[in-house]
Amino acid sequence: MVADAASNLGAARAQMGLSLGWHIILACLGVGLPALILIAEWRGIHGDADSLRLAHTWAKAAGVLFAVGAVSGTILSFEMGILWPGLMGKFGAIFGVPFALEGFAFFIEAIFLGIYLYSWDRLTPRRHLLSGVPVVIAGVASAFFVVTANAWMNDPQGFTLVDGKVTDQNPIVAMFNPATPVETTHMILAAFMVTGFLVASVYAVGTLRGRRDRYHRVGLLLPMIVAAALTPAQIVVGDIAAREVADNQPIKLAAMEGLAQTTAGAGEHLGGIFYDGSLHFALVIPHMLALLATGNVNATVKGLDSVPPDDRPEAVALIHLAFDTMVGIGFLLLGLGLWMLVRWIRRRGPPTSRWFLRAAVIAGPGAVVAMECGWITTEVGRQPWIVYNVMRTSAAVNPAPGLYWGLVALVVVYSVLTVVTLLVLRHLAAAGRTVAEE
Amino acid sequence: MLANVVLVFLWSGITAYVLLAGADFGAGFWDLLAGSAHGGAPQRQRIAASIGPVWEANHVWLIFALVVTWTGFPTVFASIASTLYIPLTIVAFGIILRGSAFAFRKTVTRVAVQRIFGASFALSSVITPFFLGMIAGAIASGRVPVGIAQGSVISSWLNPTSVIGGALAVEVCAYLAAVYLIRDCERAGEGDLAAHFRIRALVMGVITGATALVGIAVLHADAPVLYSGLTHRGLPLVVLSALFGGMSLLLLLRRSHVSVRVTAALAVVCVLWAWGVAQYPDILSGTVTVTAAAAPDATMVVLVITLGVGTALLIPSLLLLYGLQASATPSTSNRDLPEAHS
Numbered sequence: 001m002v003a004d005a006a007s008n009l010g011a012a013r014a015q016m017g018l019s020l021g022w023h024i025i026l027a028c029l030g031v032g033l034p035a036l037i038l039i040a041e042w043r044g045i046h047g048d049a050d051s052l053r054l055a056h057t058w059a060k061a062a063g064v065l066f067a068v069g070a071v072s073g074t075i076l077s078f079e080m081g082i083l084w085p086g087l088m089g090k091f092g093a094i095f096g097v098p099f100a101l102e103g104f105a106f107f108i109e110a111i112f113l114g115i116y117l118y119s120w121d122r123l124t125p126r127r128h129l130l131s132g133v134p135v136v137i138a139g140v141a142s143a144f145f146v147v148t149a150n151a152w153m154n155d156p157q158g159f160t161l162v163d164g165k166v167t168d169q170n171p172i173v174a175m176f177n178p179a180t181p182v183e184t185t186h187m188i189l190a191a192f193m194v195t196g197f198l199v200a201s202v203y204a205v206g207t208l209r210g211r212r213d214r215y216h217r218v219g220l221l222l223p224m225i226v227a228a229a230l231t232p233a234q235i236v237v238g239d240i241a242a243r244e245v246a247d248n249q250p251i252k253l254a255a256m257e258g259l260a261q262t263t264a265g266a267g268e269h270l271g272g273i274f275y276d277g278s279l280h281f282a283l284v285i286p287h288m289l290a291l292l293a294t295g296n297v298n299a300t301v302k303g304l305d306s307v308p309p310d311d312r313p314e315a316v317a318l319i320h321l322a323f324d325t326m327v328g329i330g331f332l333l334l335g336l337g338l339w340m341l342v343r344w345i346r347r348r349g350p351p352t353s354r355w356f357l358r359a360a361v362i363a364g365p366g367a368v369v370a371m372e373c374g375w376i377t378t379e380v381g382r383q384p385w386i387v388y389n390v391m392r393t394s395a396a397v398n399p400a401p402g403l404y405w406g407l408v409a410l411v412v413v414y415s416v417l418t419v420v421t422l423l424v425l426r427h428l429a430a431a432g433r434t435v436a437e438e
Numbered sequence: 439m440l441a442n443v444v445l446v447f448l449w450s451g452i453t454a455y456v457l458l459a460g461a462d463f464g465a466g467f468w469d470l471l472a473g474s475a476h477g478g479a480p481q482r483q484r485i486a487a488s489i490g491p492v493w494e495a496n497h498v499w500l501i502f503a504l505v506v507t508w509t510g511f512p513t514v515f516a517s518i519a520s521t522l523y524i525p526l527t528i529v530a531f532g533i534i535l536r537g538s539a540f541a542f543r544k545t546v547t548r549v550a551v552q553r554i555f556g557a558s559f560a561l562s563s564v565i566t567p568f569f570l571g572m573i574a575g576a577i578a579s580g581r582v583p584v585g586i587a588q589g590s591v592i593s594s595w596l597n598p599t600s601v602i603g604g605a606l607a608v609e610v611c612a613y614l615a616a617v618y619l620i621r622d623c624e625r626a627g628e629g630d631l632a633a634h635f636r637i638r639a640l641v642m643g644v645i646t647g648a649t650a651l652v653g654i655a656v657l658h659a660d661a662p663v664l665y666s667g668l669t670h671r672g673l674p675l676v677v678l679s680a681l682f683g684g685m686s687l688l689l690l691l692r693r694s695h696v697s698v699r700v701t702a703a704l705a706v707v708c709v710l711w712a713w714g715v716a717q718y719p720d721i722l723s724g725t726v727t728v729t730a731a732a733a734p735d736a737t738m739v740v741l742v743i744t745l746g747v748g749t750a751l752l753i754p755s756l757l758l759l760y761g762l763q764a765s766a767t768p769s770t771s772n773r774d775l776p777e778a779h780s
Contacts, residue, residue, distance in 0.1 A: 064541045089515070413535075424546065
């Protein structure tokens with residue numbers, strides 16, 4: 001029975017990757033959408049009827065998205081045990097606490113979302129608005145707690161290993177490991193950016209199709225301003241995150257940069273394809289990586305060759321591509337925000353050109369791709385470890401026979417669910433529009 | 439000591455899940471049996487209105503149970519999840535199908551589409567508790583040994599005790615739902631529907647009781663350790679459960695629809711705690727005790743503090759939610775959002 005561990009590993013990783021990659025989009029919307037809805041409702045209470053209608057439409061969408069997010073998140077907590085019992089059995093006591101905290105945050109979120117969605121006409125407008133505040137706070141808190149657990153996998157602290165046995169457990173130290181501040185901030189900002197750009201892109205599509213009314217203008221600009229305002233901060237946090245990776249996970253950084261050999265004064269490699277053990281066709285900025293990673297242009301940056309082959313991630317090409325894509329899209333989104341800002345200052349009004357709208361349409365899916373690429377970078381980049389330098393992913397996987405059927409089922413279920421969710425959201429958008437046009 | 443505190447929190451969370459989310463599953467059972475799209479519409483609307491605002495919050499008790507288990511008793515979680523991965527995977531898909539279908543159904547307007555989502559919701563509302571009951575049967579009958587994938591991936595959950603567990607779970611959910619729905623209908627002024635669910639509560643009450651009797655015989659043959667625990671240390675609770683169950687039937691006959699909510703719930707609580715008491719101090723029957731499986735004290739202290747503070751936040755929030763739901767104006771129309779304020 002135990003012989004199945006090796007063949008289960010690939011399927012289990014694919015299943016976890018698909019489940020996480022799917023859920024994370026809904027999780028982002030679960031964190032970001034309540035804030036957008038409250039801003040719109042606040043404007044609505046102060047007399048803006050279009051904003052209030054947007055708040056209603058978004059709240060309906062949030063109801064659907066939150067339900068699907070809640071259940072796809074549940075699958076993940078099952079999979080933690082179904083796929084990775086080795087991890088949970090050995091380290092559950094150390095990094096489990098943030099999940100318990102997240103459980104309570106999720107409770108508060110679900111309860112107040114239930115209150116918020118079902119009491120538009122049972123509470124005064126002010127109280128109704130207030131009932132949404134715990135949803136926003138709990139959403140951000142649950143994102144924080146969950147990501148601390150992931151940060152711990154990247155930078156495991158709060159225990160001692162003695163002959164393979166875990167002792168001296170300290171869950172608080174584990175939770176507040178060095179990767180926590182920057183990784184949690186990076187993800188929470190990403191959640192708001194994904195939500196903002198995604199919602200804006202829905203209304204950009206509508207505007208391009210000729211619906212140039214105020215409802216669409218507010219629906220485009222309100223989320224876009226929120227997302228664009230956070231983008232510069234996200235780039236700064238991302239830079240800090242890369243340095244944290246350079247300090248604590250040098251091999252992940254080497255994979256991100258496609259750096260095969262340990263190099264003094266290493267250059268920054270943009271683009272290129274990693275094969276045959278090195279990076280080809282990349283654009284090189286001399287000394288730049290050394291400077292970015294350490295602050296010193298001549299510093300030595302560790303390459304993949306600084307550890308034995310068994311300890312290197314296998315998918316360097318993917319990791320480097322994902323990292324470059326994330327950073328590239330981040331800067332494009334920054335450019336989009338600047339475009340809006342410059343145009344607004346010069347002409348005293350938001351941009352309305354078709355090119356801007358087209359860019360706004362792409363920005364939504366673009367932000368999602370960037371966020372997914374970030375997760376690919378950090379998760380695939382940590383391989384072959386599930387707990388960095390402590391436990392191999394192959395040691396954590398469930399060896400039970402037949403595990404891969406779960407992956408097959410998941411692919412089928414999530415394909416159907418993706419299509420249906422998108423159809424239902426489209427239906428809701430159309431319904432919201434009809435109300436607004438009346 | 440700390441292990442026992444965490445265990446009480448855990449078992450209370452599971453109890454809350456059975457009483458609250460269980461009834462939501464049961465409502466799906468009645469949705470499944472409500473008949474044609476036209477004829478069953480009143481029942482389905484009542485069910486949707488009753489569970490709509492609360493089912494997500496009720497569902498979180500399951501997540502609560504999972505995370506408390508993996509933090510407080512990590513090896514137990516790893517053992518259960520790795521050996522029982524097949525029924526757990528089915529439960530996970532049942533949960534996703536049910537939650538999303540329910541959310542989708544109320545947002546679409548075409549009857550044909552509503553019917554597809556409705557059928558998915560209702561069917562998964564039966565499958566999910568059935569497999570959860572099977573999992574309970576697997577653990578209760580001592581078929582999950584400690585260690586990763588140490589039990590049989592098939593016979594651990596495909597056995598007489600698990601089948602009885604699955605059947606009982608579906609019936610208990612349906613019974614609780616029917617009992618709760620009677621009062622919901624009355625509050626909404628739907629006397630016909632109340633009578634409809636009253637009959638169903640009575641029938642399901644009798645079926646559940648009969649299954650429990652069969653269950654005793656099955657446990658005697660298939661799970662002797664559990665049987666002995668239930669007939670010795672757990673006996674007072676078993677007897678109490680039977681008393682509350684009988685009382686509930688009488689109250690239903692006498693149309694005391696508020697009191698029956700309490701006695702029906704208590705009957706279920708007594709069964710759950712009888713199982714817990716019968717199995718204690720083993721957390722995985724016959725292989726590991728609660729204290730032996732507990733995480734180290736440093737974790738347990740933080741976990742107990744988390745549970746204490748979290749519960750203090752949780753209870754008033756839940757009361758607010760249920761209070762608002764109860765004060766809802768009596769109507770079954772799809773009234774989650776008005777047609778815009780202005």
